[in-house]
Amino acid sequence: MQRYWQAANYLTIGQIYLQDNPLLREPLQVEHIKPRLLGHWETSPGLRFIYVHLNRLITERDAQVIYLAGPGHGGPAILATVYLEVTYSEVYPDVSEDFAGMRLLFRRFSTPGGVPSHVSVPTPGSIHEGGELSYVLTHAFGAAFDNPDLIVAAVVGDGEAETGPLEGSWKSVHFLNPARDGAVLPILHLNGYKIANPTVLGRTSDADVRAMLEGHGYDVHFVEGDDPALMHQVFAATLDTCYERIRDIQRDARENGVSDRVRWPAIVLRTPKGWTGPQSVHGVPVEGTFRAHQVPLSDVRTDPDQLKQLESWLRGYEPETVFDETGRLAPSLAALSPKGDRRMGANPYANGGTLAVDLDLPDFREYALPVEQPAVVRAESTRRLAEMLRDVFTRNAAQGNFRIFSPDEANSNRLGPVFEVENRCFVGRRIPGDEHLSPDGRVMEVLSEHLCEGWLEGYILTGRHGLYVTYEAFAMVSASMTVQHAKWLEEAVNLPWRDPIPSLNILLTSTC
Ligand SMILES: Cc1ncc(C[n+]2csc(CCOP(=O)(O)OP(=O)(O)O)c2C)c(N)n1
16 A cells, blocks of 8 residues: 555656656656646645545445545645546546556646646546635535445545634534435544645644544544554554444444434544655755645756756655556556446546436426416415425435425525425434424525535535525525536536536525
């Protein structure tokens, strides 16, 4: 696994720096370096470390896992791993598993006409665009709802963890039903820094981080250090423990019913920012500091010392041993990748259109309000709509692929009729007097527009259907997310391998 990680690290740096000489068959020269250096090194080693370990878990347990990278600006990390597991070459055959394909992988990265520097729509296995930080956990929970076998591994950056929506997202666990839903495994990656500053949680003691996450309802596991040999052991053991805990929680709920409160596992991973990268550049510390954030050796084209440093950094990952003479991953390493659809880059849950089952919809005309004469009937349009939504719930109860998401406004938006057949979801203490509240409910009411929109996006990106109901004024709270989703759709239609996903439906009320 260490060598697999080395191969992935090598490919990441290659994408950032190299336009030629991909396997360093000749001494590195300025003409092999890209004219403009773009990309994020810093978060990438951690993202790949987690990916390689999830690969082991998937292979050993036949687990169904997808991977959401909150710090998705580490795009080259995920591209490197999906390339190593061969999904990338299957989706884009010209980026083949050989010398020529590796060269193309490098050249296309963050280049006009190539692929974005962030995890994005063209990245196989992705349902979460790495751009606007904040939404990784809300997307993860949306994906896990009604997908009982799925585990969504969600990496949260410590900078990202400072955002309002992410802070609110921890509460999603109070809406996750272990009998009916899959699981989210949050991995809070404390690499200590954002772009130019320390992070709040990076500078917070383990005791306080633990207290915060325990307060949200998690069972917290710390993995910290910078010695890869040790870190592999501890992280692997922790992942096994978390996996077993998840399956225990689910088994218990599926056999004995859902209890008030379960503690889902979460991992806190503390590693240096820019782990295994240059320690320092011209005497200025880089690894483990904010200076590792983007391109740590930024003057390689003009500074011969930096060029030498880059070459020895690259050679340190031993490309001649991890790749064979044709440029393919060495067979002993390739054997570590999960197979077929279990590869995280090829998992159908991350290409939700392939799994989508159409809703059984009644004819909307049946819900029309008779208007015999103008200006004599007084009625509420959303109440009529709610009668139709009620019947949508009933007709699709067996396939369980429809939910309504609302920031506590189902009643005020006159959706009452849905509660004739459906409940609000709440996985926590219920007391006499609560109305229509159940862990099995499919009306998701949380007072967070970000969670409503994000849960719905995660839900439809994995092939299910839903409706987000909110007042127009407060829809602006999550409008930026809607824009991001629209950008995703705009790009996805150009990729024939991505099947169309169900629509993002938003009901805006209280307009003029
Ligand atoms: C909402 C939002 N605000 C600002 C940025 C700009 N930005 C990109 S990366 C970054 C720092 C992220 O830090 P962290 O989440 O800790 O990730 P990592 O250190 O692993 O890169 C910032 C502020 C952004 N991408 N999204």
